[in-house]
Amino acid sequence: MRISFLGGISEIGGNKVLLEHNGFRILLDFGKSFKNESKFFMRPYLAPFSISDLIKLDLIPNFPGTYKWQEGEPSIDGVLVSHAHLDHYGYVPLLKPEIPIYMGETSKIIIKARQDARTSSWERKVHIESIRTFRTGSRLEIGPFQVDPIHVDHSIPGSYAFLIEAGGKRVVYTGDFRFHGQISQLSRDFVEKAQDFEPDLMIIEGTRVAPESDPEEAMIRLLEQHNIYQSLTRPPLRVKKEAENEEGVLDEMKAVAEIAENSLILIEANTTDIDRLRTVWLLSKHLGRQLIIGETQALILKRLLEEDPRIKNLPRIGDFLLYLSRRRREDSWEEVKEGRRRPAIRDLISMIEDQCGPEAVIWGENRRRVAKEPSSFVILTPNSPSTLMGILPESGERFPITFILSRSEPFNEELAMSFDRLLNWLAYLGVRKYYRIHVSGHVKPEELGTVISEINPEKVIPIHTSYPELFEEYLPPALRKNISLVSLNETLEL
Ligand SMILES: [Zn+2]
Known part of the structure; x- marks a missing residue:
C-alpha cells in the first residue's frame, strides 16, 4: 500500500491522505485548510474563480x-x-459527482441540513446523490480496500x-x-476494535499537542x-472557567448564570x-428561561x-x-x-408557527421581546454580532448581557475575524467581562500515550497538529521510536 500525506501535516485541519493499491486510489478525508486558503483569498471580495486557481496555488492536489x-x-x-467538519470534507464539493463519497448517516444529515438551510456556492455544495452512508458494523469494499468504520466521540x-x-x-x-x-x-469501542486489528500504521490526530497546552x-x-x-x-475581560468534560461545562454555566x-x-x-446544544x-x-436557537441549528x-x-435531552x-x-x-x-429563505427553512417556520403560535418565531416586532425582558432568555448562536444587531432596540438602548464564548473547535480565520468584531460589539454594549467555558473536541495530549500503547501499531504518524515534533513528549520512552514524522506531500510504502 502507498500512502501520501496531501494535507493536515504540521497544521490543524485540511486532512487529505491518499491510499493506493493495485491501481485503486482512495482518500481519507478531503478537508479544507482555512489557514492556507486565507493566505490568498478573502471571500466574497477575493474568491477563487475556478478549480484550476486552487490547483495552481497548491491548495488542492492535481488529480486529473x-x-x-x-x-x-x-x-x-x-x-x-x-x-462533517469542513477541515475534513470542505473540498468534497469540488469532486465530480460520479466519485462515491462514504460517510456516516449522521454526517449526511448534517451536511444536507446545512445545505438546505442556506444557498451555497459552487465550492460549498456537496453533491448529495454521491454520498453512500455507513454505520458502525458495516464493511466497505472499495477495490482491494476493506474498510471498517468505527464510531468515535x-x-x-x-x-x-x-x-x-x-x-x-x-x-x-x-x-x-476524544x-x-x-x-x-464510542471512542473506547474504537480503541478495542483497533487493538484487535493489529495495525501496521496508525495515523492519529494531535490537535492539542502544542507548546502551550491549549492552542485555542x-x-x-x-x-x-x-x-x-x-x-x-x-x-472586555475574559474570565476562563475550566471544565473537564461536558457536565463540567453545564456546572460552570450554571455558576455564571447565578450571578x-x-x-x-x-x-x-x-x-x-449538538452536545453543547444539549448542555445549553x-x-x-x-x-426557567426560554431557549432561542438559529435556523440552521x-x-x-x-x-x-x-x-x-x-x-x-435535546429540545423538541x-x-x-x-x-x-x-x-x-x-x-x-x-x-x-x-425573504429569499430556502424552502426547508420556510417549512420549518410554518411548522413551528402552526404548533406553537407566532410568538415562537423571533423576527420583526417580536425581536423587541428579547430586549424588553432579557432575563427570560438564553440565546445560543454561532454568530453573536449579527444576533445582537437583530435584537438591539433602534434607540440604541442597552440591556445587560452575560456573554459566554463556548466554541469547541479551534478558530479558523473566518471566525477569527468575526471574533474581533464581536469584542467591539460587546464593548459597545457595555459588556466589561465575558466567560470562556468549553471543553475541546479533541483527545487530551496526556491520553495519547495510553491510546497508542493500547492499540500498539508498528508505526505512528501524527496528523492534524501544528507541532508533530512535540508529539513524542507525550509518549512513554519505549513508544517514541515508533513515531514517524512526514512532510507535506510525502509518500511512503507500507
Ligand atoms: Zn473535527
Missing part, C-alpha cells in the same frame, strides 16, 4: 479528471469522510475512525476523537491583542455541536430527531424559540419573514 467539469476519467475511486455527532486493510497491510485512521465527551464509550486559548489571546491594537481600548440576574444570557457555540438546553431548563436538530427520536419543537436572521424587501427597510 477528478474535479467538477474536468475532462477525462476520475483518478480517485472514493473518499472516506470521517465527520467528537464535538460533532456521527464521527468515525477507519480500519483499512489492503494487500495484507493494515492502517488505522483516527479522524478527530474520551471526555458525553459518549466517550493561545489563538484567542492573540486576537485580543489584535483588538487592543486596532481599537486602542481594552477589550447573571437580570441579563440576557448569550452563548456562542458551533451550530453542529439543560441550562435554560434549570434557569434548528433544522439540523429537527432532522437528527426525525432520524432517531430516542436521542435524549415547542421547547425552543426560532431566531430568524434578518431579511428585508428589495426596495425598502421593512423586514420580511420569508
Whole structure:
C-alpha cells in the first residue's frame, strides 16, 4: 500500500491522505485548510474563480479528471469522510459527482441540513446523490480496500475512525476523537476494535499537542491583542472557567448564570455541536428561561430527531424559540419573514408557527421581546454580532448581557475575524467581562500515550497538529521510536 500525506501535516485541519493499491486510489478525508486558503483569498471580495486557481496555488492536489467539469476519467475511486467538519470534507464539493463519497448517516444529515438551510456556492455544495452512508458494523469494499468504520466521540455527532486493510497491510485512521465527551464509550469501542486489528500504521490526530497546552486559548489571546491594537481600548475581560468534560461545562454555566440576574444570557457555540446544544438546553431548563436557537441549528436538530427520536435531552419543537436572521424587501427597510429563505427553512417556520403560535418565531416586532425582558432568555448562536444587531432596540438602548464564548473547535480565520468584531460589539454594549467555558473536541495530549500503547501499531504518524515534533513528549520512552514524522506531500510504502 502507498500512502501520501496531501494535507493536515504540521497544521490543524485540511486532512487529505491518499491510499493506493493495485491501481485503486482512495482518500481519507478531503478537508479544507482555512489557514492556507486565507493566505490568498478573502471571500466574497477575493474568491477563487475556478478549480484550476486552487490547483495552481497548491491548495488542492492535481488529480486529473477528478474535479467538477474536468475532462477525462476520475483518478480517485472514493473518499472516506470521517465527520462533517469542513477541515475534513470542505473540498468534497469540488469532486465530480460520479466519485462515491462514504460517510456516516449522521454526517449526511448534517451536511444536507446545512445545505438546505442556506444557498451555497459552487465550492460549498456537496453533491448529495454521491454520498453512500455507513454505520458502525458495516464493511466497505472499495477495490482491494476493506474498510471498517468505527464510531468515535467528537464535538460533532456521527464521527468515525477507519480500519483499512489492503494487500495484507493494515492502517488505522483516527479522524478527530476524544474520551471526555458525553459518549466517550464510542471512542473506547474504537480503541478495542483497533487493538484487535493489529495495525501496521496508525495515523492519529494531535490537535492539542502544542507548546502551550491549549492552542485555542493561545489563538484567542492573540486576537485580543489584535483588538487592543486596532481599537486602542481594552477589550472586555475574559474570565476562563475550566471544565473537564461536558457536565463540567453545564456546572460552570450554571455558576455564571447565578450571578447573571437580570441579563440576557448569550452563548456562542458551533451550530453542529449538538452536545453543547444539549448542555445549553439543560441550562435554560434549570434557569426557567426560554431557549432561542438559529435556523440552521434548528433544522439540523429537527432532522437528527426525525432520524432517531430516542436521542435524549435535546429540545423538541415547542421547547425552543426560532431566531430568524434578518431579511428585508428589495426596495425598502421593512423586514420580511420569508425573504429569499430556502424552502426547508420556510417549512420549518410554518411548522413551528402552526404548533406553537407566532410568538415562537423571533423576527420583526417580536425581536423587541428579547430586549424588553432579557432575563427570560438564553440565546445560543454561532454568530453573536449579527444576533445582537437583530435584537438591539433602534434607540440604541442597552440591556445587560452575560456573554459566554463556548466554541469547541479551534478558530479558523473566518471566525477569527468575526471574533474581533464581536469584542467591539460587546464593548459597545457595555459588556466589561465575558466567560470562556468549553471543553475541546479533541483527545487530551496526556491520553495519547495510553491510546497508542493500547492499540500498539508498528508505526505512528501524527496528523492534524501544528507541532508533530512535540508529539513524542507525550509518549512513554519505549513508544517514541515508533513515531514517524512526514512532510507535506510525502509518500511512503507500507
Ligand atoms: Zn473535527
